[in-house]
Amino acid sequence: MRVTIAAIGKAKPGILRDLYRHYAERSRWPVVLKEMEVKAKLPAPEMMAREAALLLEAVPSGARLVALDERGRDLSSADLAATLGGWRDGGTGDIAFVIGGADGLDENVRRQADLLLAFGRATWPHMMVRGMLAEQLYRAQQILAGHPYHRE
Numbered sequence: 001m002r003v004t005i006a007a008i009g010k011a012k013p014g015i016l017r018d019l020y021r022h023y024a025e026r027s028r029w030p031v032v033l034k035e036m037e038v039k040a041k042l043p044a045p046e047m048m049a050r051e052a053a054l055l056l057e058a059v060p061s062g063a064r065l066v067a068l069d070e071r072g073r074d075l076s077s078a079d080l081a082a083t084l085g086g087w088r089d090g091g092t093g094d095i096a097f098v099i100g101g102a103d104g105l106d107e108n109v110r111r112q113a114d115l116l117l118a119f120g121r122a123t124w125p126h127m128m129v130r131g132m133l134a135e136q137l138y139r140a141q142q143i144l145a146g147h148p149y150h151r152e
């Protein structure tokens with residue numbers, strides 16, 4: 001199964017980029033990170049709409065879409081693994097995760113998502129969410145493989 005992560009912002013060298021890479025490089029599923037940004041100062045609703053267009057453009061056609069959003073479902077790692085494993089076993093070839101910018105995700109993206117996924121109700125910096133997501137993807141693969149990396 002191929003994974004696309006479409007994310008607002010371009011990571012600078014530093015600990016958050018290293019955190020993301022640390023886990024993304026361990027993934028058995030190939031992961032492509034697509035970074036994008038709108039180079040304009042716009043009011044939040046317009047910015048979110050422009051960002052939404054870029055994010056959705058980066059999603060491979062036919063992909064399952066997971067939108068990272070603090071208002072989403074707070075799944076356990078085991079439940080996330082089961083969801084991803086179910087999609088994989090059902091023939092899904094591509095999964096795309098989208099991560100918003102400072103203003104969050106436009107309703108248009110949230111509406112189109114197969115799953116709105118929350119890492120708790122706290123608001124995390126978008127660059128940190130990439131690393132957290134990469135770790136959860138790695139953990140999901142270990143769970144599906146029956147590896148003791150994850151312990152209940």
Ligand SMILES: C[S@@+](CC[C@H](N)C(=O)[O-])C[C@H]1O[C@@H](n2cnc3c(N)ncnc32)[C@H](O)[C@@H]1O
Binds near residue numbers: 122
């Ligand atoms: C700084 S947050 C944006 C916060 C924005 N005020 C909002 O209401 O969504 C940037 C992005 O990081 C991701 N994010 C932040 N906290 C999250 C959480 N608890 N769960 C899932 N994703 C989160 C989301 O994709 C969000 O669009």
